[in-house]
Amino acid sequence: MTTASLPPQDLAGRTALITGASRGIGLGIAAELLSRGANVTITARKADQLEVAGKQLVEGGSPAVDLGPRVLTVAGNAGSADSRAEAVARTVETFGSLDILVNNTGINPVFGALMDADLDGVRKIFDVNVVAALGFVQEAYKAWMGEHGGNVVNIASVAGIRSSGVISAYGASKAALIRLTEELAWQLGPSIRVNAVAPAVVKTKFAEALYAAGEEEAASGYPMKRLGEPEDVAKLVGFLVSDAASWITGDTIRVDGGSLATG
Ligand SMILES: NC(=O)c1ccc[n+]([C@@H]2O[C@H](COP(=O)([O-])OP(=O)(O)OC[C@H]3O[C@@H](n4cnc5c(N)ncnc54)[C@H](OP(=O)(O)O)[C@@H]3O)[C@@H](O)[C@H]2O)c1
Numbered sequence: 184m185t186t187a188s189l190p191p192q193d194l195a196g197r198t199a200l201i202t203g204a205s206r207g208i209g210l211g212i213a214a215e216l217l218s219r220g221a222n223v224t225i226t227a228r229k230a231d232q233l234e235v236a237g238k239q240l241v242e243g244g245s246p247a248v249d250l251g252p253r254v255l256t257v258a259g260n261a262g263s264a265d266s267r268a269e270a271v272a273r274t275v276e277t278f279g280s281l282d283i284l285v286n287n288t289g290i291n292p293v294f295g296a297l298m299d300a301d302l303d304g305v306r307k308i309f310d311v312n313v314v315a316a317l318g319f320v321q322e323a324y325k326a327w328m329g330e331h332g333g334n335v336v337n338i339a340s341v342a343g344i345r346s347s348g349v350i351s352a353y354g355a356s357k358a359a360l361i362r363l364t365e366e367l368a369w370q371l372g373p374s375i376r377v378n379a380v381a382p383a384v385v386k387t388k389f390a391e392a393l394y395a396a397g398e399e400e401a402a403s404g405y406p407m408k409r410l411g412e413p414e415d416v417a418k419l420v421g422f423l424v425s426d427a428a429s430w431i432t433g434d435t436i437r438v439d440g441g442s443l444a445t446g
Pocket residue numbers: 202203204205206207208209226227228229230232259260261262287288289290311338339340341381382383384385386387388389390
Protein backbone atom coordinates (compact mmCIF):
# COMPACT_ATOMS: atom_id res chain seq x y z
CA MET A 184 0.00 0.00 0.00
CA THR A 185 1.43 3.41 -0.88
CA THR A 186 1.20 6.32 1.49
CA ALA A 187 -1.20 8.03 -0.92
CA SER A 188 -3.72 5.18 -0.60
CA LEU A 189 -3.63 4.92 3.20
CA PRO A 190 -7.03 5.34 4.84
CA PRO A 191 -7.66 8.59 6.72
CA GLN A 192 -6.21 8.57 10.23
CA ASP A 193 -9.35 10.23 11.59
CA LEU A 194 -9.44 7.99 14.68
CA ALA A 195 -5.79 8.58 15.62
CA GLY A 196 -5.33 8.95 19.36
CA ARG A 197 -8.63 7.23 20.15
CA THR A 198 -9.06 3.82 21.72
CA ALA A 199 -11.67 1.22 20.78
CA LEU A 200 -12.78 -1.94 22.59
CA ILE A 201 -14.43 -4.49 20.29
CA THR A 202 -16.02 -7.51 21.96
CA GLY A 203 -16.16 -10.94 20.31
CA ALA A 204 -13.49 -10.02 17.79
CA SER A 205 -11.24 -13.05 17.20
CA ARG A 206 -12.95 -13.65 13.83
CA GLY A 207 -15.85 -12.57 11.65
CA ILE A 208 -17.49 -9.16 11.89
CA GLY A 209 -15.68 -8.16 15.11
CA LEU A 210 -12.26 -8.83 13.61
CA GLY A 211 -13.26 -6.86 10.50
CA ILE A 212 -14.30 -3.91 12.68
CA ALA A 213 -11.03 -4.08 14.62
CA ALA A 214 -9.04 -3.99 11.35
CA GLU A 215 -11.06 -1.02 10.08
CA LEU A 216 -10.69 1.07 13.25
CA LEU A 217 -7.02 0.18 13.51
CA SER A 218 -6.40 1.21 9.90
CA ARG A 219 -7.99 4.57 10.70
CA GLY A 220 -5.58 5.19 13.54
CA ALA A 221 -7.34 3.90 16.66
CA ASN A 222 -5.75 1.69 19.31
CA VAL A 223 -7.84 -1.46 19.64
CA THR A 224 -8.58 -4.02 22.30
CA ILE A 225 -10.23 -7.24 21.13
CA THR A 226 -11.92 -9.88 23.30
CA ALA A 227 -13.17 -13.45 22.83
CA ARG A 228 -13.39 -16.56 25.03
CA LYS A 229 -10.71 -18.71 23.38
CA ALA A 230 -7.36 -17.14 24.27
CA ASP A 231 -5.34 -19.02 21.62
CA GLN A 232 -7.56 -17.94 18.73
CA LEU A 233 -7.66 -14.40 20.10
CA GLU A 234 -3.86 -14.26 20.11
CA VAL A 235 -3.78 -15.41 16.48
CA ALA A 236 -6.28 -12.68 15.60
CA GLY A 237 -4.18 -10.07 17.43
CA LYS A 238 -1.09 -11.11 15.45
CA GLN A 239 -3.10 -11.07 12.23
CA LEU A 240 -4.16 -7.49 12.92
CA VAL A 241 -0.60 -6.38 13.58
CA GLU A 242 0.88 -8.23 10.60
CA GLY A 243 -1.93 -7.26 8.25
CA GLY A 244 -1.23 -3.56 8.75
CA SER A 245 0.55 -1.37 6.26
CA PRO A 246 4.32 -1.18 6.70
CA ALA A 247 3.80 2.59 6.71
CA VAL A 248 1.79 2.38 9.95
CA ASP A 249 3.28 0.97 13.15
CA LEU A 250 0.57 -1.19 14.74
CA GLY A 251 2.71 -3.04 17.29
CA PRO A 252 1.79 -1.17 20.45
CA ARG A 253 -1.75 -0.47 19.27
CA VAL A 254 -3.39 -3.90 19.65
CA LEU A 255 -4.36 -5.49 22.99
CA THR A 256 -6.04 -8.87 23.45
CA VAL A 257 -8.03 -9.68 26.60
CA ALA A 258 -9.60 -13.15 26.70
CA GLY A 259 -12.88 -13.57 28.56
CA ASN A 260 -16.58 -14.31 28.34
CA ALA A 261 -18.75 -11.25 27.62
CA GLY A 262 -21.34 -12.77 29.94
CA SER A 263 -19.02 -12.51 32.94
CA ALA A 264 -18.98 -9.24 34.93
CA ASP A 265 -15.36 -9.88 35.97
CA SER A 266 -14.28 -10.36 32.34
CA ARG A 267 -16.02 -7.15 31.28
CA ALA A 268 -14.37 -5.18 34.10
CA GLU A 269 -10.97 -6.66 33.22
CA ALA A 270 -11.26 -5.85 29.51
CA VAL A 271 -12.20 -2.24 30.23
CA ALA A 272 -9.61 -1.74 33.00
CA ARG A 273 -6.75 -3.19 30.94
CA THR A 274 -7.74 -1.08 27.93
CA VAL A 275 -7.60 2.15 29.93
CA GLU A 276 -4.36 1.09 31.68
CA THR A 277 -2.70 0.23 28.35
CA PHE A 278 -3.88 3.03 26.09
CA GLY A 279 -4.95 5.73 28.57
CA SER A 280 -8.53 6.05 27.30
CA LEU A 281 -11.63 4.21 26.05
CA ASP A 282 -13.41 6.32 23.46
CA ILE A 283 -15.19 3.68 21.36
CA LEU A 284 -17.04 0.55 22.50
CA VAL A 285 -18.37 -1.92 19.94
CA ASN A 286 -20.67 -4.51 21.49
CA ASN A 287 -20.25 -7.15 18.81
CA THR A 288 -20.55 -10.40 20.78
CA GLY A 289 -23.70 -12.28 19.87
CA ILE A 290 -24.86 -15.87 20.25
CA ASN A 291 -27.74 -17.91 18.90
CA PRO A 292 -27.95 -21.37 20.48
CA VAL A 293 -31.78 -21.66 20.15
CA PHE A 294 -33.45 -22.28 16.78
CA GLY A 295 -37.01 -23.13 15.78
CA ALA A 296 -40.45 -22.80 17.30
CA LEU A 297 -40.69 -20.68 20.40
CA MET A 298 -43.13 -23.16 21.94
CA ASP A 299 -40.33 -25.73 22.00
CA ALA A 300 -37.58 -23.32 23.04
CA ASP A 301 -35.40 -24.26 25.97
CA LEU A 302 -35.78 -21.30 28.34
CA ASP A 303 -32.27 -21.64 29.76
CA GLY A 304 -31.00 -21.23 26.20
CA VAL A 305 -33.25 -18.20 25.70
CA ARG A 306 -31.99 -16.66 28.96
CA LYS A 307 -28.42 -17.19 27.79
CA ILE A 308 -29.14 -15.43 24.49
CA PHE A 309 -30.56 -12.40 26.28
CA ASP A 310 -27.75 -12.44 28.84
CA VAL A 311 -24.95 -12.34 26.23
CA ASN A 312 -26.69 -10.32 23.49
CA VAL A 313 -28.39 -7.70 25.66
CA VAL A 314 -27.42 -7.70 29.36
CA ALA A 315 -23.70 -8.09 28.66
CA ALA A 316 -23.85 -5.20 26.16
CA LEU A 317 -25.34 -2.97 28.86
CA GLY A 318 -22.73 -4.26 31.32
CA PHE A 319 -19.93 -3.22 28.96
CA VAL A 320 -21.47 0.24 28.55
CA GLN A 321 -21.67 0.60 32.34
CA GLU A 322 -18.02 -0.36 32.74
CA ALA A 323 -16.90 1.96 29.93
CA TYR A 324 -18.98 4.79 31.44
CA LYS A 325 -17.42 4.35 34.88
CA ALA A 326 -13.88 4.00 33.60
CA TRP A 327 -13.77 6.73 30.95
CA MET A 328 -16.81 7.77 28.94
CA GLY A 329 -18.83 9.27 31.82
CA GLU A 330 -16.20 11.94 32.26
CA HIS A 331 -14.73 12.23 28.76
CA GLY A 332 -17.54 11.22 26.38
CA GLY A 333 -17.41 8.52 23.75
CA ASN A 334 -19.11 6.37 21.18
CA VAL A 335 -20.95 3.07 21.42
CA VAL A 336 -22.05 0.84 18.55
CA ASN A 337 -24.17 -2.25 19.20
CA ILE A 338 -24.19 -4.98 16.55
CA ALA A 339 -27.87 -5.88 16.16
CA SER A 340 -29.41 -7.75 13.19
CA VAL A 341 -32.19 -7.48 10.63
CA ALA A 342 -33.70 -10.31 12.71
CA GLY A 343 -34.30 -7.65 15.38
CA ILE A 344 -36.33 -5.57 12.92
CA ARG A 345 -38.35 -8.17 11.05
CA SER A 346 -39.39 -11.67 12.12
CA SER A 347 -37.62 -14.52 10.38
CA GLY A 348 -39.85 -17.17 11.90
CA VAL A 349 -36.77 -19.31 12.53
CA ILE A 350 -34.27 -17.52 14.73
CA SER A 351 -37.00 -16.00 16.88
CA ALA A 352 -35.41 -15.88 20.34
CA TYR A 353 -32.27 -14.39 18.79
CA GLY A 354 -34.43 -11.89 16.86
CA ALA A 355 -36.23 -10.86 20.06
CA SER A 356 -32.87 -10.31 21.78
CA LYS A 357 -31.66 -8.12 18.90
CA ALA A 358 -34.92 -6.13 19.03
CA ALA A 359 -34.19 -5.55 22.72
CA LEU A 360 -30.65 -4.45 21.82
CA ILE A 361 -32.06 -1.94 19.32
CA ARG A 362 -34.38 -0.50 21.95
CA LEU A 363 -31.57 -0.48 24.52
CA THR A 364 -29.58 1.58 22.00
CA GLU A 365 -32.35 4.21 21.93
CA GLU A 366 -32.68 4.31 25.72
CA LEU A 367 -28.92 4.68 26.17
CA ALA A 368 -28.76 7.42 23.54
CA TRP A 369 -31.34 9.39 25.54
CA GLN A 370 -29.59 8.89 28.85
CA LEU A 371 -25.98 9.36 27.74
CA GLY A 372 -26.26 12.18 25.18
CA PRO A 373 -24.88 14.60 24.24
CA SER A 374 -21.39 13.51 25.24
CA ILE A 375 -21.83 9.83 24.39
CA ARG A 376 -23.41 8.73 21.11
CA VAL A 377 -25.00 5.27 20.98
CA ASN A 378 -26.00 3.62 17.70
CA ALA A 379 -26.64 0.15 16.35
CA VAL A 380 -26.15 -1.55 13.01
CA ALA A 381 -28.38 -4.30 11.67
CA PRO A 382 -26.71 -6.67 9.20
CA ALA A 383 -28.42 -9.34 7.10
CA VAL A 384 -26.44 -12.53 6.39
CA VAL A 385 -22.70 -11.87 6.52
CA LYS A 386 -20.28 -14.65 5.57
CA THR A 387 -18.90 -15.75 8.94
CA LYS A 388 -18.76 -18.95 10.98
CA PHE A 389 -21.83 -17.77 12.92
CA ALA A 390 -24.01 -17.62 9.80
CA GLU A 391 -22.61 -20.60 7.87
CA ALA A 392 -25.77 -22.68 8.28
CA LEU A 393 -27.82 -19.91 6.64
CA TYR A 394 -25.97 -20.24 3.33
CA ALA A 395 -24.82 -23.86 3.47
CA ALA A 396 -27.11 -24.69 0.53
CA GLY A 397 -25.43 -22.08 -1.67
CA GLU A 398 -24.55 -18.40 -1.46
CA GLU A 399 -26.29 -17.45 -4.67
CA GLU A 400 -29.54 -19.00 -3.52
CA ALA A 401 -29.24 -17.37 -0.07
CA ALA A 402 -28.65 -13.94 -1.65
CA SER A 403 -31.30 -14.26 -4.36
CA GLY A 404 -33.80 -12.15 -2.40
CA TYR A 405 -31.29 -9.36 -1.82
CA PRO A 406 -31.32 -6.49 -4.34
CA MET A 407 -27.50 -6.52 -4.19
CA LYS A 408 -27.45 -10.25 -5.10
CA ARG A 409 -24.61 -11.09 -2.75
CA LEU A 410 -24.15 -11.90 0.93
CA GLY A 411 -22.35 -9.49 3.21
CA GLU A 412 -18.65 -9.49 4.07
CA PRO A 413 -17.35 -8.39 7.50
CA GLU A 414 -15.88 -5.29 5.78
CA ASP A 415 -19.38 -4.15 4.75
CA VAL A 416 -20.32 -3.87 8.43
CA ALA A 417 -16.91 -2.58 9.50
CA LYS A 418 -17.03 0.41 7.13
CA LEU A 419 -20.41 1.47 8.54
CA VAL A 420 -19.16 1.14 12.13
CA GLY A 421 -16.08 3.19 11.20
CA PHE A 422 -18.36 5.95 9.91
CA LEU A 423 -20.65 5.86 12.97
CA VAL A 424 -17.81 6.27 15.46
CA SER A 425 -16.19 9.07 13.45
CA ASP A 426 -16.85 12.78 13.78
CA ALA A 427 -18.57 12.65 10.37
CA ALA A 428 -21.53 11.06 12.22
CA SER A 429 -21.62 13.61 15.04
CA TRP A 430 -25.39 14.25 14.74
CA ILE A 431 -26.38 10.58 14.62
CA THR A 432 -27.40 8.86 17.85
CA GLY A 433 -30.05 6.36 18.94
CA ASP A 434 -30.24 5.07 15.38
CA THR A 435 -30.10 1.55 13.97
CA ILE A 436 -28.75 1.47 10.44
CA ARG A 437 -29.34 -1.53 8.22
CA VAL A 438 -26.44 -2.96 6.25
CA ASP A 439 -28.29 -5.73 4.49
CA GLY A 440 -27.78 -5.67 0.72
CA GLY A 441 -31.26 -4.13 0.58
CA SER A 442 -32.94 -7.27 1.92
CA LEU A 443 -35.49 -5.47 4.08
CA ALA A 444 -36.36 -3.13 1.23
CA THR A 445 -37.95 -6.00 -0.62
CA GLY A 446 -41.08 -6.22 1.56
N1 LIG B 1 -22.90 -13.20 10.47
C1 LIG B 1 -24.14 -12.75 10.26
O1 LIG B 1 -24.82 -13.11 9.28
C2 LIG B 1 -24.74 -11.77 11.24
C3 LIG B 1 -25.91 -11.09 10.84
C4 LIG B 1 -26.48 -10.17 11.71
C5 LIG B 1 -25.89 -9.92 12.92
N2 LIG B 1 -24.76 -10.58 13.29
C6 LIG B 1 -24.16 -10.28 14.60
O2 LIG B 1 -22.81 -9.90 14.41
C7 LIG B 1 -22.06 -10.22 15.57
C8 LIG B 1 -20.82 -10.98 15.19
O3 LIG B 1 -21.19 -12.17 14.51
P1 LIG B 1 -20.20 -13.00 13.58
O4 LIG B 1 -21.03 -13.49 12.47
O5 LIG B 1 -18.99 -12.23 13.29
O6 LIG B 1 -19.88 -14.24 14.54
P2 LIG B 1 -18.63 -15.22 14.60
O7 LIG B 1 -17.91 -15.29 13.32
O8 LIG B 1 -19.17 -16.48 15.18
O9 LIG B 1 -17.68 -14.53 15.68
C9 LIG B 1 -18.11 -14.39 17.00
C10 LIG B 1 -16.99 -13.85 17.85
O10 LIG B 1 -17.49 -13.63 19.16
C11 LIG B 1 -16.74 -14.41 20.11
N3 LIG B 1 -17.68 -14.83 21.15
C12 LIG B 1 -18.76 -15.64 21.02
N4 LIG B 1 -19.39 -15.76 22.20
C13 LIG B 1 -18.70 -14.99 23.09
C14 LIG B 1 -18.84 -14.69 24.46
N5 LIG B 1 -19.83 -15.21 25.18
N6 LIG B 1 -17.96 -13.85 25.04
C15 LIG B 1 -16.93 -13.32 24.33
N7 LIG B 1 -16.74 -13.55 23.02
C16 LIG B 1 -17.61 -14.39 22.41
C17 LIG B 1 -16.12 -15.55 19.29
O11 LIG B 1 -14.92 -16.07 19.84
P3 LIG B 1 -14.96 -17.25 20.97
O12 LIG B 1 -15.79 -18.36 20.41
O13 LIG B 1 -13.52 -17.60 21.18
O14 LIG B 1 -15.56 -16.62 22.19
C18 LIG B 1 -15.82 -14.80 17.98
O15 LIG B 1 -14.64 -14.04 18.13
C19 LIG B 1 -23.02 -10.98 16.50
O16 LIG B 1 -23.58 -10.09 17.44
C20 LIG B 1 -24.12 -11.45 15.56
O17 LIG B 1 -25.34 -11.62 16.23
C21 LIG B 1 -24.16 -11.51 12.48
